[in-house]
Amino acid sequence: MHLSWPGSPLRGTAQLPASKSEANRALILQALAGGGTLSNLSDAHDTQLMRRLLAAAPSTNVLDAEDAGTVMRFLTAYLSVTNWRGQLTGTARMQERPVAVLVDALRQAGASISYLKQEGYPPLELAGFAADPGATTEPTTLAVRGDISSQYISALLMVGPRLPGGLRLQLTGHIGSRPYINMTVALMQMFGADYTAQDDTFVVRPNAYQPTDYTVESDWSAASYWYSLVALAPAGSEITLPWLREESLQGDQAIVGMMSHFGVETTFLPDGIHLRQQPVPEASGALAFDFTDCPDLAQTVAVIAAARGLPVEMTGLESLRIKETDRIAALQTELAKFGGDLRDMGEGRFRAESSGFIVNNQSVATYHDHRMAMAFAPLAMLGSLTIESPGVVKKSYPQFWRELAKSGFTVSEAE
Numbered sequence: 001m002h003l004s005w006p007g008s009p010l011r012g013t014a015q016l017p018a019s020k021s022e023a024n025r026a027l028i029l030q031a032l033a034g035g036g037t038l039s040n041l042s043d044a045h046d047t048q049l050m051r052r053l054l055a056a057a058p059s060t061n062v063l064d065a066e067d068a069g070t071v072m073r074f075l076t077a078y079l080s081v082t083n084w085r086g087q088l089t090g091t092a093r094m095q096e097r098p099v100a101v102l103v104d105a106l107r108q109a110g111a112s113i114s115y116l117k118q119e120g121y122p123p124l125e126l127a128g129f130a131a132d133p134g135a136t137t138e139p140t141t142l143a144v145r146g147d148i149s150s151q152y153i154s155a156l157l158m159v160g161p162r163l164p165g166g167l168r169l170q171l172t173g174h175i176g177s178r179p180y181i182n183m184t185v186a187l188m189q190m191f192g193a194d195y196t197a198q199d200d201t202f203v204v205r206p207n208a209y210q211p212t213d214y215t216v217e218s219d220w221s222a223a224s225y226w227y228s229l230v231a232l233a234p235a236g237s238e239i240t241l242p243w244l245r246e247e248s249l250q251g252d253q254a255i256v257g258m259m260s261h262f263g264v265e266t267t268f269l270p271d272g273i274h275l276r277q278q279p280v281p282e283a284s285g286a287l288a289f290d291f292t293d294c295p296d297l298a299q300t301v302a303v304i305a306a307a308r309g310l311p312v313e314m315t316g317l318e319s320l321r322i323k324e325t326d327r328i329a330a331l332q333t334e335l336a337k338f339g340g341d342l343r344d345m346g347e348g349r350f351r352a353e354s355s356g357f358i359v360n361n362q363s364v365a366t367y368h369d370h371r372m373a374m375a376f377a378p379l380a381m382l383g384s385l386t387i388e389s390p391g392v393v394k395k396s397y398p399q400f401w402r403e404l405a406k407s408g409f410t411v412s413e414a415e
Ligand SMILES: O=C(O)C1=C[C@@H](OP(=O)(O)O)[C@@H](O)[C@H](O)C1
Pocket: 020, 021, 022, 069, 070, 148, 149, 150, 151, 154, 176, 177, 180, 295, 296, 319
């Protein structure tokens, strides 16, 4: 996609997709509850895929989770406890994204799961569920490490009420993406689950979910690209983003604080937020952000730090290597095209920085990763550029290019 900006301030309202994280939990909970109405489900591919696969499961024995991590992990648990039998597969990249922690835990709970190709990775063969009949009054007790993906933990928690004696889940080690775990239990509770949490041990009681109506909030991760646009746009720029809430279940709301350092001021409205560009505050020392709780914001911030020449020390990036692509390698390669870098400082510390950052008709590769496309697109505020394979955005924000065009960008298919 070829992008250029006419040079005027950015103004108006941009539509966001609904959160795919909230939606994919709500869809699993709705399926387990056997009813309820979900509003504001987005047309994001990951959401539509989850919906389709849940509907198809009873009548097929091959399901393809494609490149959707939540779909792969949540369905592995859901299909296990609902005694589905068949093969659950995914794209070539999904077959490189680990699932052993989840599979080991589900096997302990009574699931028969085997690996069809590489040990520890999809595709999986699911062959039914037989919880220990002698243990029906005691909760299934599992200990699961929290440092690879929180999606395993969310997947297990959501099926907890379905296990004969419920679930006692102890998280071990360093916990990443914790707000996603909090989102899971908050939604479970709305759907009638009963749980307690203490010192990283969750106890989920074995009661049935209730059919529940739920309206999905707009997506804060998607909002982060509009923060970048406002930060890079000419002085006086502002934009309204509807249906984001101050009381959010999404940890990526952390973008509000991070982007204040790049001169983007957020005002909460009754039905959304308003972003306004302000002068960049005087830095009181080098910026340092930890992405342990909000890994999906890392690309947005790395690109903006390099583009604005405001270096940021970034930690908590471990999980980026096993997402849609190795996001650290992808950022390093693509930032280098502009004079930027994500420098590995050792011991888990990286530094997003630049020397002479320039946007001048470069072509950005996207590595099958929606966030590579959307994190680099705002650079078109500084000069023309091309985003390769623009269709990748469909995973979470299919209307992204249309919204850029509506806001004033010249957006044309690259030859
Ligand atoms: O549970 C979720 O909805 C998600 C959890 C995070 O993954 P990890 O827990 O693997 O970090 C995040 O990166 C992903 O986009 C969505």
